[in-house]
Amino acid sequence: KAGVTQTPRYLIKTRGQQVTLSCSPISGHRSVSWYQQTPGQGLQFLFEYFSETQRNKGNFPGRFSGRQFSNSRSEMNVSTLELGDSALYLCASSRTSGRAWETDTQYFGPGTRLTVL
């Protein structure tokens, strides 16, 4: 079974530009979560999508947005890039039944390394 894939793997952008990252979940997984990982802050939750709806959102500014398509693939967008946005952006998928009391393991992709100059 193919794992979570993310494209592109590496990106270099300049301040003020915008960027779109893509994530394809494991087949059959309906939930996609996005995280930002930096050396200082570790892994921080951005948002989660389930059945094309944002189900949860972390404490990030509105410049960070996302969406999910009917095939569960997801994209995240960062507008007006700042130097501090340089990070590894990780996508994780889980099967998720949709029932709140059940725990679903999240499986991560390899990440997109974004460098903002």
Next chain:
Amino acid sequence: EDQVTQSPEALRLQEGESSSLNCSYTVSGLRGLFWYRQDPGKGPEFLFTLYSAGEEKEKERLKATLTKKESFLHITAPKPEDSATYLCAVQARGGNTPLVFGKGTRLSVIA
């Protein structure tokens, strides 16, 4: 606010020298505690999920245990290929709550 603290930040072991990594957590009702391994430049790789105090899980040289306040990842007779950053995360009960991660323990195993 849910919090996860991992210690030590970094650990250097000789091959064969067993040790434990600690994950202390505060959460408003634990739904699950997760351990991941992350190699440089890669995404986290799932290792274990623990649900309730007293639970233990094993995989090769790794064994994870859980109490009401902390979890331990025991590494028995480690090998150089066990070198990685080990991440702990918790998920709280109540709705579709996100994972909250600790900052990880960077393990180096020297041959």
